[in-house]
Amino acid sequence: MAQQPNDVRQWPDESDLVSERPTLEGSLTESAFEALPTQIALLDGEGDIIHTNRAWRAFGEENEIVGAPDTIGQNYPAVCRGADDEFARQAYEGLTAVLDGERPEFAFEYPCHGPNEKRWFTMRALPFEHGDERYVLVLHLNITDRKLSELRVDAQNDTLETLNDINDAVRDVIDSLLGEVNRGEVEAAVCERLADSRLYQTALTVTAGLTGESGRVRKAAGELDAERVDAGSLLEGGVADAIEDGEPRVFRHAAENEAVPERLRTLADEAAVEAYATVPLAYRGTTYGALVVTARRPDAFDERERTAFTLLGETVGYAIDAIQSKRVLQADALTQLRFDVSDDTEFLVRAADETGASLELEGLVPSAEGVIGYFHVEDADPAALVAAAGDDPTVTNARAVVDGDDDEPGLFECTITGDSALVALSGYGASVVSASVEGGEMELTAVVAPEADVRSIVEAVSAAVPENNLTAKRETEGTITSMTGFRDRLYDELTDRQREILEAAYFGGYFEQPRRSSGTELADSFGVSSPTFHQHLQAALRKLTALSFETAEN
Known part of the structure; x- marks a missing residue:
């Protein structure tokens, strides 16, 4: 009483x-x-x-x-x-x-x-x-009414502080892209930002190998001894699932939760961890690993908090993708990878074999769904490739851009969204510089930044198309573009979407007379309206023209 x-x-x-x-x-x-x-x-x-x-x-x-x-x-x-x-x-x-x-x-x-x-x-x-x-x-x-009101205000303040901390981490990641940073520095900054908050205890990033057994802890900050946290337990404790389906996971009552591996339960009990979350680091369908965050608050990681962490994971994934792509564009030295792919789960291999076509890559444009590819076609009608695409779930927007004749090869366009070596390479920031398909075989060459994790890239390709061989790996000069060259400056000016649409318009024959592709057709490839397509294209052309005149004057 x-x-x-x-x-x-x-x-x-x-x-x-x-x-x-x-x-x-x-x-x-x-x-x-x-x-x-x-x-x-x-x-x-x-x-x-x-x-x-x-x-x-x-x-x-x-x-x-x-x-x-x-x-x-x-x-x-x-x-x-x-x-x-x-x-x-x-x-x-x-x-x-x-x-x-x-x-x-x-x-x-x-x-x-x-x-x-x-x-x-x-x-x-x-x-x-x-x-x-x-x-x-x-x-x-x-004073119950007053106390309940204070508790509600405290809970709201905690939520706001949580969201502010996560938003600060997002801003830090975005700001880091303005400087010369690498992937490790981005991941370390995020972990340190979260671990420094009073709301969280430890933050670390984890990557998984092909089978989920060869993962490793990349960066860690906070109270937990990272050396005692083995990647295998983390993968079993939600990281592998987050990487697999791109969805965050939250585990409450970590010390008693039977869904948590025994080793992690022991560590959670020793460190008074009440809850932890696993957040995929993903961009454009490619997951680069997962962020694991622990907290002593039993109510941590509510719906709004999970939404904020999802945004953080996407931002880090975008940063990793941008860093890798930028390194490929600007590096003086690159790592060249050559693959032979004979797996008929790769649409291009299967379609070329069925139609007798010979395909040569003209250009490849990353998209949110996968990659948009343009291929010169010989020994077959491009319409036969469109028919081969049919209801194939891995291919959309297949069309014959140019029918082709004795004087000019045909041109085939399609968006590849499913298992494909091209999608896997693009997802890891690699630049595919050549690809030819004939007789059930595809030979392709890609270049990556010298510090890229080649093992993870090879594993990603094997996960997409198991029947493949890495036939060559060598260092080569960065001939894609000079660090101080025109294309480098142009890519700095363009947004990702403007660059993608400009490249698609070029490879798709939009600028040729007569046009090989209409704006509506190209807009459909990106899943956007025709006005939106033309808006991005005009912005890209304006930047290209301005940069061209500036260069000419200099």
Whole structure:
């Protein structure tokens, strides 16, 4: 009950009460006490309760205390001292100090929860003298509404702070792209930003191999000893699933959760981890790993928090993709990879074999769905390739751009969205510089930045098309473009979408006379409206023209 902070209901029996109970019955004071909604008790100089009001008695009756609900005759400090509760001990110490004249007054807040509701009270003890006697007035004020409001505000503030921390991490990642940073520096910055927040305990990034057994922890920050966190347990504990389907995972009660591997449960118990989340680092369908974040808050990673982390994962994935692509465009030295692909799950291999066509890559443009490819066609009608695409789930927007004749090869366009070596390479920031398909075989060459994780790239290609061979790997000069060259400057000016649409328009014959592709056809390849396509194209052409005139003048 509110008369004692710990809600102890065992008050002494009537036989233990003092025989004479001084009362104020019939007085104006008693009438005033009775009218007050606040629970009030009057104590004598020894701490015995000599008077209580109606609110005090009603609370005792409602909470079924043992003994008389008015509790008159009880020694209030003794009751508090006998309770095994930290708030009762605080009340005892404060009351005793007031009764002994060591404190002018005493007040504190305490919880007094019922079986079906949460309640909080403020207790105040105010001493006064009457005649030659010393008394203490004890008040218990119900502050539940105020406390619940404060808790709601605290929860909202925590949520806002959480979102601000995550948004700051997103801004840090975006800002990092303006400087010369590598993937490791981006991942380390994100981990350090989250681990420095009071809301999280540890953050680390993990990558997985082809089978999920050769993963490794790349970067880590925070309280957990990263050397004790093995990548295999993390992969089993949600990381592999997050990488596989691109969806974040949240694990609460980590130390007891049977879905969490035993080793992680042990670490969670030792480090008081209440919850952790696994967030995929993905962009354009390619997942570069996962971010793992731990927290001591049982309610961590609610819906809004998960949404913010999803954005963070996409931003880091975009940064990794942009860094790798930029390195390929600007590097003075590159790593060249050559593959032979004979897997008929690769649409181009299957279609060329079925139609007898010989295909030569003209240009490849990354898209949100996969890659848009343009291929010169010989020994077959491009329309036969369109027919071969049919209802193939891995290919969309297949069309014959140029029918072809004896003087000019045909031109075939399609968007490849499913298992494909071309999609896998593009997803890892590789630039496919050549590809030819004939007789059930595809030979392709790609270049990647020298610091790229070649093993992961090869594994990604094998995951997409198992029947392949890496036939060559060598270092080569960065001949795609000079670091200070025109194309480098142009790519800095263009947005990703402007560059993609400009390249698609060029390879698709939009600028030729007569046009091989209309704006509507190219817009359909990107899944955008014709006005949107032309808006991006005009912006790209304007930047290209401005840069051309500037270069010419220089």
